[in-house]
Amino acid sequence: MDKQFIATQLEALQDDICNGLLELDKSASIQEDLWQRPGGGGGRTRAIIGSHIEKGGVNFSAVHGTLNAEAAKSLGIGAGDFFATGVSEAGDTWWFGGGIDASPHYISMDESAVFHNKLKRCCDNTDPTYYTRFKKWADDYFYIKHRQETRGIGGIFFDRLTNPEISKPVGLKFILEVGQIFLPAYTDLFLPNFEKPFNDTHKNWQLIRRGRYVEFNLAWDRGTRFGLETDGRAESILMSLPHDARWVYNHVPQPGSLEEQTQRMLKKDIDWISMSKP
């Protein structure tokens, strides 16, 4: 399968997601930055800023070059030439990685079930074992170890998806389908909520949860750490950091509050789909 073909499909997905987001928030605009990687390849970074979507990023990259021994070791593969976009290739080895998750500031059981149901249907379409495996992988990945809490309601996460488990064409079909979920899944979360009024308590909690997001991304996210340590483009790597974040010393949600209810849901291994059934 031609690398350029895969890149073109992913760029089209990037376009679709951007257009869909601009439909959701008519006040929003997109800033695009094209960048080249000194060692080979480059990307198309897109920041979206609006009145409802405060700050978002929809990025595409396809990089290639030569892996030095250190970077190869951290990936657990041999040094040599590599190519990476939706699929990663190094020598004769190739694999797919990807995922989708959500970090709502107030967790709704029903919204979480709808979200996870969408992911499950998408996974089942390719392999009936994927949802359970990749949902657990997301719980373990998006975990803020020093807080003993998850970043949000999780989703699916996978890496090193390769033969004989999957062929290249099926792998590409799968990651495109995962990417195509983003817009309907996000629309389901956006439409019922974007015009809701909020008060200072809500805003304060949002900022604190965004601080936890920052803690996860900078301290634990392997993708972010790999990018920063290998001199990737900092503004692209860090573009998902929130516009504003807050740290309040020893903040504990009020007993019985909505914030405490959300805090109690920031746990691994919650079966969102069956929990919300009546």
Next chain:
Amino acid sequence: MDKQFIATQLEALQDDICNGLLELDKSASIQEDLWQRPGGGGGRTRAIIGSHIEKGGVNFSAVHGTLNAEAAKSLGIGAGDFFATGVSEAGDTWWFGGGIDASPHYISMDESAVFHNKLKRCCDNTDPTYYTRFKKWADDYFYIKHRQETRGIGGIFFDRLTNPEISKPVGLKFILEVGQIFLPAYTDLFLPNFEKPFNDTHKNWQLIRRGRYVEFNLAWDRGTRFGLETDGRAESILMSLPHDARWVYNHVPQPGSLEEQTQRMLKKDIDWISMSKP
């Protein structure tokens, strides 16, 4: 030298700094948390919150126990019993570590020179080679690698200070003198600035610089990372994170602005003391 004697001296220093800060900001109050470490020892965490000192931390800890192989390896010493407060001890090995630095949001050459002069006089009092060595150590330590910028104007930083270079009594005297600089040095920065008016541009830049502070502490600071990875008390380790921080995609200061002047000063190896001389 008795461990309890060293701990008592450091607790008295913590008291002096807290009292001095409460004098500077009469509206401020201190929240104290005493904590015990499951493996041995504990600490006295103090958060200060006021109208001029938005959020500050003055912490003391004295911990002891047994180092497992992994933690010992990351410290480059043998596994076994350890004790750590201002002085660290593991088996027959002991060493001092410490430092002081500043991250002003707008850099003044004169204020930076006064600050570094204080540190130099303190270092010279013990060893005429210390300031140059420990100033460079701070430049290298407080460096945001992925931004290719320093966190602020630096200061002094040192670790593994041991015999035969220094004796235990002289080491203790030195770290106490470094600690005693904090209040006069901070007062010099506070008094001429705390009542200055500020506008939205200043506030925005402050929040962005605080975002960079967060990036350094979570992604690069070895002390923070060691604490988080060894299950230290998260609220104490992270208490220096700012109340509010901001990330603006691809923010570049206006040419010729005060923000750009500060950005150009966020470099290693600036000789603040001789640069500000007329």
